[in-house]
Amino acid sequence: MSRVQLALxxxxxxxxxxxxxxxxxxxxxxVREGYANFAIADPPLKLVLxxxxxxxxxxxxxxxxxxxxxxxxxxxxxxxxxxxTDVEEQTTCCYAVQDKVWVRDPDDARWxxxxxxxxxxxxxxxxxxxxxxxxxxxxxxxSVSLTAKPGCC
Numbered sequence: 001m002s003r004v005q006l007a008l009x010x011x012x013x014x015x016x017x018x019x020x021x022x023x024x025x026x027x028x029x030x031v032r033e034g035y036a037n038f039a040i041a042d043p044p045l046k047l048v049l050x051x052x053x054x055x056x057x058x059x060x061x062x063x064x065x066x067x068x069x070x071x072x073x074x075x076x077x078x079x080x081x082x083x084x085t086d087v088e089e090q091t092t093c094c095y096a097v098q099d100k101v102w103v104r105d106p107d108d109a110r111w112x113x114x115x116x117x118x119x120x121x122x123x124x125x126x127x128x129x130x131x132x133x134x135x136x137x138x139x140x141x142x143s144v145s146l147t148a149k150p151g152c153c
Contacts, residue, residue, distance in 0.1 A: 003044035005062030005112070013051040020047060032095050035123060048094060062112040068099045074113040075101040090117070093124035
């Protein structure tokens with residue numbers, strides 16, 4: 001089952017967890033310091049909350065898929081239709097080891113297609129551009145493999 005992911009920056013993780021638990025009538029699937037995620041069945045949604053002080057509420061958008069093969073299929077499709085991609089393999093982010101591909105929409109919103117390979121006790125590496133937001137990147141997305149470069153969310 002695929003589902004859309006919405007990753008939000010929140011100012012207070014505990015308040016956000018309480019609100020979204022009530023709103024979606026479900027408890028978080030994972031809670032760590034400054035981080036929580038919900039695997040919501042109805043509507044099918046992966047809601048990620050990241051506590052940090054940036055002004056932007058939207059951290060990033062995503063589509064969670066079931067396998068690395070599906071990430072590769074998305075990457076091939078994006079490449080074939082001319083979208084610039086940024087591939088991350090075996091990267092640790094958001095307390096999980098993931099394979100993923102990133103694209104940006106015309107207004108620079110970041111979208112990832114990803115699969116979770118394993119759980120992790122670590123949040124992941126610092127953002128690649130030194131920014132405050134998880135998964136922050138200030139440079140244009142390029143078509144490269146980042147297997148040797150750690151990523152985040």
